Amino acid sequence: MHFDNTPFDRLTIGDTAETTRACTADDLYVFARSSGNRNPMHLPEADGDLDGVPEGIAPMLWVASLVSEVLGNKLPGPGTMYRSQTLTAHTAARVGDTLTARVTLLAKGDGRLARFSTEVLREDGTLILSGEAEVIAPDRPQSFDGSDVPDLLLRRHVHFERLLKLAEPLAPLRTAVVAPEEAKSLGGALLALSHTLIEPILLGDPARIEAAADEIGADLKGIRIIPIPENRLAAARAVALVREGRADAIMKGHLHTDVLLHPMLDSDTGLRAGRRLSHIFVMDVPGLKQLLFVTDAAINIAPDLKTKVDIVQNAIDLARALGIEEPKVGILSAVETVNFAIPSTMDAAILSKMAERGQITGGAVDGPLAMDNAVDLEAARTKGLTSVVAGKADILVAPNLEAGNMLAKELSFIAHAAAAGVVIGASCPVILNSRSDDDEARLASCAVAALYHARAKTPG
Known part of the structure; x- marks a missing residue:
């Protein structure tokens, strides 16, 4: 210039x-x-x-x-x-x-x-x-x-705006909201209701739910409330609603994630669908031309190779449901070459080869990749990496929960990304919001779940 x-x-x-x-x-x-x-x-x-x-x-x-x-x-x-x-x-x-x-x-x-x-x-x-x-x-x-002259970075989340528009024509997702007993969790469900993204079924302590509604000035008239004061039992009832065909999704309220997920994992009465459950952050990062998926950042602490296969496949399936027909998956490690002293590099290489052989389907998988050459094309070229994924990854697969969680939080609090959170791998999507999430993130999580559910119901 x-x-x-x-x-x-x-x-x-x-x-x-x-x-x-x-x-x-x-x-x-x-x-x-x-x-x-x-x-x-x-x-x-x-x-x-x-x-x-x-x-x-x-x-x-x-x-x-x-x-x-x-x-x-x-x-x-x-x-x-x-x-x-x-x-x-x-x-x-x-x-x-x-x-x-x-x-x-x-x-x-x-x-x-x-x-x-x-x-x-x-x-x-x-x-x-x-x-x-x-x-x-x-x-x-x-x-x-x-x-x-310094560039400007606008804190606009245009990708989430697009997701909300894509979800608008869909029928509201019948959603079992477990323990919406404080202002943010109840408010998020009601906000999604007002945007016709979900049809909430509230499970929890009626007195606490009413108190939360009073706090935010909300009217619960016409909304079904199933009185179950104990969180553990409310989570189990939510699972039962899905199994009975009365709910299409589950949404976390004011309870611990492990309490919410525990009944889903029961081999007889849970929601297992043949894969390991994994958490995926769908992130709208200002300045990035596409959505960025980060996984797993909330459930699988130190996943072994078999678990990582499911983590990768879950993320690919979600990305495809959101309109990315062949998502590019970067398997992250500290370096971009196989190093026998760093086990995650060997896992990454195996995952890449499994994708080449059709054992992971629907996306292009490459690794190991360091963070820079996974998302920056110039960094990938500098390292001599020429794959279809390097520098252009849509999905970032972290080596463990600690790395994934830190990456997602850094993007949120330093790069001003907005993050939707869902759990995939069960027979229904699970909307998993953080207490620090704003309205935009809560709405986006519901839109993501609705789009995933619609794709799952589509033949082929």
């Missing part, structure tokens, strides 16, 4: 320059944050005039900033200082429009003053904005490398 200027003495009347770019939703969010202007008319998904349709209109000063880009980068270029700018708006620009900003030199004056006509046009030639700008042109040649 290199810019050269045109000093004042080299400017000629009629000189012109332009730039073209698309107006994106991110542009409007950045402008709202930097300017402080939160007018809903200029926010991509807000309905500013209450007509039922989001406007997504680009602020006129954002449109005018494209003129500033031309003056500052191209003509006259680096070293230019604004004196004045007039603007006349002719029509609105919206998200998705491709805009061209053009400046033409009209006159030169004392003190290196240069006057330009300015205009911004839509791709079809429609005039969006016109005016004149006066600038003080630079007095000497200058080149500038703009590549050192």
Whole structure:
């Protein structure tokens, strides 16, 4: 990103320059944050005039900033200082429009003053904005490398927004919510109900559930409550509801995960489906172009090779249910080569070969991979890795629960990722939220479970 200027003495009347770019939703969010202007008319998904349709209109000063880009980068270029700018708006620009900003030199004056006509046009030639700008042109040649300007990372979770839209047409998932006896767990279930993602069946102590509802100002009218004060018995009843065909999923409330999962593992009355249960974080990481899956971070503490086969297959099946037809699976370790002193590297190599031989299906599997060369293409190239997975992994399989949990928490609390949590491998999905999860994560977990359930019911 290199810019050269045109000093004042080299400017000629009629000189012109332009730039073209698309107006994106991110542009409007950045402008709202930097300017402080939160007018809903200029926010991509807000309905500013209450007509039922989001406007997504680009602020006129954002449109005018494209003129500033031309003056500052191209003509006259680096070293230019604004004196004045007039603007006349002719029509609105919206998200998705491709805009061209053009400046033409009209006159030169004392003190290196240069006057330009300015205009911004839509791709079809429609005039969006016109005016004149006066600038003080630079007095000497200058080149500038703009590549050192820091990048911006927006904390938007566009992938979760997509999942929610995909789940919207589905019938609500009949969900046994176990011990929703405090504000967040009950509130998450009711929020998912309001978005028609689930149809909750509340199992727990009615007095505690009512107290939680009072705390958040919720009305439980019309919601089925099965009174079971003891968590262990409530979890067992949830399993029974699934076995009886009266529930399609189970959701964790205010109880320990091991208490919730224990009755599912019973060989006679549980929900075993031929595989080991495993936990999967579905993560929307700002700046990443796709969802990122991290497993196992909550159930299998030190999985052996047989368990890792199920962990990998569960994650592939979930990723496919969310629209990734051939997910790329990176088996993580500390290094990307087999090292006999690091057992996880040997497990990774075996898992990769098993996938090649069809013993793991539905995705591409490679390992061992270190974290950097699993997700960064340049890091993979530096290490000479050329597989279809290296640098492009959708699924990260941790060597043990400690590594998986730390990776997921680092992504959440340092990289500002949003994380949905589900357990796969039983005969129904299990929605497993953390007490620290916000509303977005709780909704996304329900959407993930609904999409997985719908895929599981689809023949073939």
